[in-house]
Amino acid sequence: MTTLRLRILFGEAMLGPGKAELLERIRETGSISAAGRQMEMSYKRAWMLVEEMNAAFQDPLVTSTRGGAGGGGAQLTDAGAEVLRLYHEVVSTAQTAAAASLRSLETMLRPAGAMDMSGKK
Amino acid sequence: MTTLRLRILFGEAMLGPGKAELLERIRETGSISAAGRQMEMSYKRAWMLVEEMNAAFQDPLVTSTRGGAGGGGAQLTDAGAEVLRLYHEVVSTAQTAAAASLRSLETMLRPAGAMDMSGKK
Numbered sequence: 001m002t003t004l005r006l007r008i009l010f011g012e013a014m015l016g017p018g019k020a021e022l023l024e025r026i027r028e029t030g031s032i033s034a035a036g037r038q039m040e041m042s043y044k045r046a047w048m049l050v051e052e053m054n055a056a057f058q059d060p061l062v063t064s065t066r067g068g069a070g071g072g073g074a075q076l077t078d079a080g081a082e083v084l085r086l087y088h089e090v091v092s093t094a095q096t097a098a099a100a101s102l103r104s105l106e107t108m109l110r111p112a113g114a115m116d117m118s119g120k121k
Numbered sequence: 122m123t124t125l126r127l128r129i130l131f132g133e134a135m136l137g138p139g140k141a142e143l144l145e146r147i148r149e150t151g152s153i154s155a156a157g158r159q160m161e162m163s164y165k166r167a168w169m170l171v172e173e174m175n176a177a178f179q180d181p182l183v184t185s186t187r188g189g190a191g192g193g194g195a196q197l198t199d200a201g202a203e204v205l206r207l208y209h210e211v212v213s214t215a216q217t218a219a220a221a222s223l224r225s226l227e228t229m230l231r232p233a234g235a236m237d238m239s240g241k242k
Contacts (some may be wrong), residue, residue: 003213005137007126008223010230016126058231079229086226090219092127097218098211102129105207108200109131110179 002102004050004095008087013056015087023084027072027076027082035074050074057083123223125216129208134177136208140170144205147171148197156195168175171195178204 012029018039025035036046054060061080065073076084095102122197130138138161146156175181182201186194197205216223 001132003130003198004211005128006215006225008226009124009126010227011122013230015226027149041125055232059229083229086222089222090226093129093219093222094215101207101210101214102209105129105136105204105211106131108178108180108204109134110177 002106004091004098004102006091006094008090010056013052015053015083019053020087022046022049023053023061023076023080027051027081027084030073030075032062032064032074053080053083054075125212125223126173127212127215129211131177134173136174136204138152140174141205141208143167144174144182144197144201146196148202148205151196153183153185153195166175174201183215184219 006015007014017019020030021039022035022041025038026032029035029038032050033043038044039046041049050062050064050121054062057079059079061083063075126138128135142160143156143162146159147153150156150159153167153171154164157164160167160171170186171183175183178200179197180200182204184196184198
């Protein structure tokens with residue numbers, strides 16, 4: 001199945017699959033560190049990504065209570081939920097619109113199994 | 122200006138901005154190593170990416186003469202030109218279709234200069 005991985009570049013700011021997944025997992029787990037752990041991301045990196053997102057948008061996307069045993073709780077704000085919804089909308093709209101071109105590319109591929117382009121970067 | 126960076130995942134195979142740019146520069150320079158150098162990529166990595174692409178598609182995207190002083194020449198094949206064209210078509214179609222959602226996201230951003238989401242990953 002052909003899918004698109006999509007990064008949105010707003011000048012300096014960037015929103016991609018990693019940050020979107022982090023927002024989703026924060027919503028599910030109520031915790032930045034638990035969300036990061038599920039993605040095999042360091043605690044520090046998860047916090048840094050949240051801080052980047054909060055700095056980039058007018059309203060914070062995630063609110064949190066730091067500290068305490070367990071590391072405090074975290075919630076997606078209304079702005080966070082809306083950014084996540086719009087990100088998914090961009091991805092699905094893009095995927096639908098590009099379907100014909102993607103099918104043309106697929107017809108040029110070698111049959112599955114014969115290729116190895118996974119790998120790095 | 123908001124732009125999309127887009128990776129196409131065909132099962133195991135992947136085509137993104139890096140490989141697309143490499144194909145473009147091979148077309149311009151007639152050389153895999155010169156194309157890689159322009160992208161500050163090692164000779165080895167540029168070759169590996171070309172080999173991945175050639176393995177993933179039914180017809181090679183790049184043909185080359187290895188060796189000799191200067192490292193031989195390389196050309197984009199018709200298949201390579203077509204894959205590059207389709208990749209750009211996917212990007213522009215996606216960008217146009219997602220324009221409204223992207224504008225909604227833009228309105229939620231802090232004014233430019235106030236943010237720093239660039240960085241790693």
